[in-house]
Amino acid sequence: MAKRIEVSGLHAYYGGVHAIEDISMTIEPRSVTAFIGPSGCGKSTFLRTLNRMHEVIPGARVEGKVMLDDEDLYASSVDPVAVRRVVGMVFQRPNPFPTMSIYDNVAAGLKLNGVRRKSQLDEIVEESLQGANLWNEVKDRLGKPGAGLSGGQQQRLCIARAIAVQPQVMLMDEPCSALDPISTLAIEDLIGKLKSQYTIVIVTHNMQQAARVSDRTAFFNIAGTGQPGKLIEIDDTSKIFTNPEQKATEDYITGRFG
Amino acid sequence: MSSLTTPSRAASLGSVSLGRKIKDRAVQGLVYLAFALALIPLVSVLWTVVGNGAKRLDADFLNHSMNGVSGRDTGGGAYHAIIGTLEQVAIASLIAVPIAVLTAIYLVEYGANGRLARVVSFFVDVMTGIPSIVAGLFVLALWLLTLDFGFSGLAGALSLTILMIPTVVRATEEMLKLVPNELREASYALGVPRWRTILFVVVPTALTGMITGIMLAVARVMGETAPLLLTIFFTKAINTDPLSGPQGSLPTFIWEQAKDPSQNSIDRAWTGALVLILIIMLLNLVARIIAGRRAPTGR
Numbered sequence: 149m150a151k152r153i154e155v156s157g158l159h160a161y162y163g164g165v166h167a168i169e170d171i172s173m174t175i176e177p178r179s180v181t182a183f184i185g186p187s188g189c190g191k192s193t194f195l196r197t198l199n200r201m202h203e204v205i206p207g208a209r210v211e212g213k214v215m216l217d218d219e220d221l222y223a224s225s226v227d228p229v230a231v232r233r234v235v236g237m238v239f240q241r242p243n244p245f246p247t248m249s250i251y252d253n254v255a256a257g258l259k260l261n262g263v264r265r266k267s268q269l270d271e272i273v274e275e276s277l278q279g280a281n282l283w284n285e286v287k288d289r290l291g292k293p294g295a296g297l298s299g300g301q302q303q304r305l306c307i308a309r310a311i312a313v314q315p316q317v318m319l320m321d322e323p324c325s326a327l328d329p330i331s332t333l334a335i336e337d338l339i340g341k342l343k344s345q346y347t348i349v350i351v352t353h354n355m356q357q358a359a360r361v362s363d364r365t366a367f368f369n370i371a372g373t374g375q376p377g378k379l380i381e382i383d384d385t386s387k388i389f390t391n392p393e394q395k396a397t398e399d400y401i402t403g404r405f406g
Numbered sequence: 407m408s409s410l411t412t413p414s415r416a417a418s419l420g421s422v423s424l425g426r427k428i429k430d431r432a433v434q435g436l437v438y439l440a441f442a443l444a445l446i447p448l449v450s451v452l453w454t455v456v457g458n459g460a461k462r463l464d465a466d467f468l469n470h471s472m473n474g475v476s477g478r479d480t481g482g483g484a485y486h487a488i489i490g491t492l493e494q495v496a497i498a499s500l501i502a503v504p505i506a507v508l509t510a511i512y513l514v515e516y517g518a519n520g521r522l523a524r525v526v527s528f529f530v531d532v533m534t535g536i537p538s539i540v541a542g543l544f545v546l547a548l549w550l551l552t553l554d555f556g557f558s559g560l561a562g563a564l565s566l567t568i569l570m571i572p573t574v575v576r577a578t579e580e581m582l583k584l585v586p587n588e589l590r591e592a593s594y595a596l597g598v599p600r601w602r603t604i605l606f607v608v609v610p611t612a613l614t615g616m617i618t619g620i621m622l623a624v625a626r627v628m629g630e631t632a633p634l635l636l637t638i639f640f641t642k643a644i645n646t647d648p649l650s651g652p653q654g655s656l657p658t659f660i661w662e663q664a665k666d667p668s669q670n671s672i673d674r675a676w677t678g679a680l681v682l683i684l685i686i687m688l689l690n691l692v693a694r695i696i697a698g699r700r701a702p703t704g705r
Contacts, residue, residue: 204594206518233597243588247610257596260606306592313596 150177150347151217151234151316153198158212159376160193160202167193169376171212173366180339180348182358182385185368185400190377191351194368195319198349199235200228216317233261236315240322242302244294244309251290253305257313272312280308281338300331307338311346318342320350324357336361355401359389367397452683459680462673467681471654472642477666484678486644487659491685493648494559494638494655495628498566503620505567506574513575514582515604533572541568542633550637557639559648562655565633570623577619581612617697625686631657656682 153175160168168190175181183191196202197210200221214221221231244253252259254273263269273290277283282304286297294305303323310318320339324332339361342348352358358365366382381394392398467483475482509526517523545565549555585608593603609616639652640662656678663675 199595201591201595204591229594229597229599231597232595237595239588239592239595241588243586243592245589245592245607245611247607247613256593256606257598260593260596260598260602309592309596 150345152177153317153347153349154213154215155198156213156215158194158197158210158214160190160197160210161208162193162205163207166376168197168368169378171379173379173382175347175349176364177347178343178345179363180343180350180361181382182362182365183349183351183368184353184355184358184365185377185380186370187353188373188377189368189370191368192321193377195321195349195351196237198317198319199237200231201237203228233257233313234315235317235319236310236313237319238303238306238310238321238323241326242299242306244297244302244305246293246295248294249291250286250294250297250305253294254308254312256309261313276308276312279311279342280304281334281341282308298331300327300334303327303331303335304338307335307342311342315346317347317349320348322351322353325353332357355389359385365389367392367394367400369396369400455676455679455683458673458676459678462677463680467674467677471644472659473644475642477663477671478668480670482674484654484656484659484674484681486641487654487656487678488681488685489644489646490559490562490638490648490654491628491656491682493646494563494566494634494653495624497560497563497648498570498627499620499624501563502567502570502623503574506571507578507616509571510575510578510582511604511609513579515600515608530572530575533568534576536568536572538565538569538630539632539636541565542636544568545633546636556650557637557652558650559638559645559653559655562634562638562653563648565637566627566630569627569630569633573623573626574620577622578612578616581615581619582608584615585611614697617693621690621693624689628686629657629682631661634658635661656685 155174156172158168158171159166171194183195185191193202198214198221200210202208202210210222212222216231216234220226221235245256248256251273254276255263255269258269258272263272274283274287277286282301285301286292286305294302297305303326307318307323324335327335336357339348339350343363350358350361362385364382365385365388367380367388368377369380370377380396381388381392383393388397389401392401398404466481468488469485470481470483471486472482472484473486509530513523513527517526542565545561545568549561549564550557555561589607589611590603593607594600598607634655635658638655638658640658641652641654645651645653660675660678660682663671663678666672
């Protein structure tokens with residue numbers, strides 16, 4: 149299921165603002181790639197270009213190439229809606245649909261795309277909740293509102309919702325930054341489990357988290373306010389955290405700035 | 407923390423100056439006073455209407471028309487007017503609500519401050535300010551005089567539609583704007599197209615507020631008199647067909663009865679007012695129950 153992502157010469161803009169400049173990288177399948185860097189350096193923007201969510205914001209646009217195996221996501225014939233079915237996303241703040249039950253939240257992506265068969269839905273909902281390590285906690289109250297769960301459970305519900313549509317790639321934008329350490333641990337365990345099936349990209353401000361969960365780490369930086377964000381380097385996580393090529397990476401990781 | 411527990415610090419934390427206490431009390435008093443003042447007209451209206459209207463609120467009033475009843479006679483009722491009002495407001499809502507809700511969806515979800523959205527928004531504001539009699543005159547001039555249709559409940563409904571659209575657009579727009587963008591993005595990220603996102607995520611989340619807004623608009627137009635006088639004309643008889651012929655309505659019934667100097671007519675006018683208030687209350691109640699059942703939970 150997992151696919152390789154190859155980005156080359158990618159620029160992203162918000163109206164006249166050049167947000168990220170000339171990014172090229174390869175993201176390996178069945179692995180976790182972490183994006184780290186100071187606030188405003190374009191990590192989240194870059195993440196959102198990988199499933200064409202960037203262009204949802206009025207005035208935002210992208211230049212460059214993103215290849216998912218051998219398909220160009222930005223080819224003119226590609227439907228952005230179809231891209232997002234293949235490349236799923238989990239957001240910083242848990243955002244279950246407030247009008248829907250736990251069951252309906254997980255089934256939302258399928259139902260809204262026309263899957264109606266109850267037996268099929270039941271099966272996928274259970275599978276997805278199992279996959280998100282949430283099934284045992286909610287199996288007796290699937291009909292209860294999703295917004296009634298705790299923050300950590302809501303975030304796992306959002307992950308279950310994302311995997312229910314069976315994507316190939318999972319993008320996570322600081323998925324633990326609104327959670328307590330125990331919920332964070334639960335999500336990190338889950339990431340470790342999911343990587344056997346998906347290509348996972350995670351943005352995080354927590355360097356320990358990047359070191360714990362990721363196989364490869366990309367460091368982004370910004371030359372100054374108003375400047376576009378750039379990719380400084382990407383390498384195996386162990387190498388980035390022990391012996392980075394670039395001075396800026398070392399300074400950031402050792403806490404000399406940022 | 408330890409310095410906070412020393413006696414001198416505790417004393418300075420504990421006391422509120424007298425001046426602040428007095429100000430606090432004074433403002434609190436003013437707020438309660440303002441609340442009481444705002445309640446006076448409401449209670450007074452309800453008191454008077456119930457007091458004067460309860461007398462004739464009987465079965466005769468609810469199932470008889472004024473056909474063959476003159477001003478001085480006792481008896482008679484508002485059946486024709488109740489039917490008329492319900493039909494006219496139902497037709498007006500059927501026309502106005504879809505147009506208004508779709509307009510609001512366009513403004514919030516698609517317009518994105520574009521030129522067309524700004525123009526539409528401007529005209530909605532202009533429409534909000536139209537005096538109701540002008541809406542009646544417009545329908546009179548266009549529907550009755552130019553297109554040559556006769557007086558009818560439908561003509562009345564059209565004038566009410568003009569009054570309903572801007573209020574519903576504004577209320578719906580505000581409610582849609584309150585839906586967090588994160589929910590739209592969550593839906594897009596699942597590969598759900600925009601129109602399905604709007605239909606199955608955005609609108610259900612805003613539905614409670616939208617229904618409240620629609621009910622307020624319904625309540626408002628239900629009491630409109632001026633545009634109806636020009637469009638449905640007047641009849642004492644039951645006309646259940648809103649498409650042709652003059653029709654009654656509660657506001658015009660009240661107006662007609664209140665004009666007559668006979669006490670029997672004036673009693674009927676009060677009861678008409680009471681029935682109008684009751685219908686509006688009932689509709690509000692039903693809408694609230696429906697909306698409450700589907701409201702977003704948690705958070």
